[in-house]
Amino acid sequence: MAWQLQGTYFENCSCDMVCPCTTSGLSMPADYERCRVVLAFNVRSGTVDDVDVSGLTVAVLADTPPLMSDGNWRVGVFMDAAASQEQAEKLGAVFSGQLGGPMAMLAPLIGENLGVETVPIDYADDGRRHRIKIGEAVDIEIEDFVPPLNPEGEVSKLTGMFHPANSTLTIARATASKVNAFGLQFDNSGKNGHSAPFSWAA
Numbered sequence: 001m002a003w004q005l006q007g008t009y010f011e012n013c014s015c016d017m018v019c020p021c022t023t024s025g026l027s028m029p030a031d032y033e034r035c036r037v038v039l040a041f042n043v044r045s046g047t048v049d050d051v052d053v054s055g056l057t058v059a060v061l062a063d064t065p066p067l068m069s070d071g072n073w074r075v076g077v078f079m080d081a082a083a084s085q086e087q088a089e090k091l092g093a094v095f096s097g098q099l100g101g102p103m104a105m106l107a108p109l110i111g112e113n114l115g116v117e118t119v120p121i122d123y124a125d126d127g128r129r130h131r132i133k134i135g136e137a138v139d140i141e142i143e144d145f146v147p148p149l150n151p152e153g154e155v156s157k158l159t160g161m162f163h164p165a166n167s168t169l170t171i172a173r174a175t176a177s178k179v180n181a182f183g184l185q186f187d188n189s190g191k192n193g194h195s196a197p198f199s200w201a202a
Contacts, residue, residue: 003090003099003202005046005053009165010130010195012140012174012188013037018158019192021068022169025162029066036186037062038140038179039165040132041095041198042123048090048099056080056087057121058095059134061114063184068109076114076182078134080121092116100202102164114182128155130172130195137181142193144170158194166196 013019014036020028021035040059047053059078065071077095079088093099097107119135128144144155156171163169172193179186 003046003048003094003101004200005041005043005048005094006199007042007044007046007197008125008130008195009039009041009198010132010142010172010193011037011039011165012142012177012193013191014186014188015192017145017173017192018171019194022161022163022194023158026067026069030064030068033066035062035064035066035068036179036184036188037064038132038138038188040123040130040140041165042125043091048094051086051090053083053087053091056083056091057123057132058091059121059132059138060095061138061179061182061184064109071109072111073106073109074112074114074182075110077116078121078138078181079116079118081118082120083118088118094200101200106164117181125195129175130193134181137179139176139178140174140188141176142172142174142195144172144193144195163194165194165198169194169196 097104177188
């Protein structure tokens with residue numbers, strides 16, 4: 001089964017800026033006792049086994065030990081309510097890692113599947129700001145970081161990262177972040193964020 005997806009992604013986690021999990025390739029512990037992260041993927045164009053999935057959004061919530069490479073992740077998935085049953089099945093297979101690609105490398109780390117919630121998802125990229133609202137469960141906005149002493153300068157970025165979305169990620173911080181889903185409730189406002197385009201195929 002051949003598939004390809006292109007779009008934009010962003011995330012917000014419970015680490016301070018910048019996340020040691022990301023910068024160390026998951027080999028250094030998070031800043032706090034648990035790493036709680038939401039990764040949002042907006043598919044601008046894509047097909048999975050000839051099924052068009054363009055315009056849909058999928059988000060992944062993970063609750064992990066501080067050292068993410070230890071595994072035993074607890075993971076839940078938010079599926080866009082705008083997806084048909086066939087589209088949801090195809091996207092679900094990609095984001096679970098069943099069809100290979102970048103998400104497959106994370107699959108061995110998952111110890112508990114918290115399930116899939118199908119909910120309306122609003123996703124927006126507005127310059128340096130990125131926002132997702134997932135029903136009443138998630139409301140997150142991050143802003144890509146520009147050094148205050150050079151406000152017209154370029155957004156700060158990390159390069160050479162071992163990350164499923166992209167090897168180059170912006171450095172960002174959450175301006176708002178509330179999550180109440182899959183039995184977890186937390187607020188990562190002011191905490192770490194990243195954003196990047198993504199392009200996957202397998």
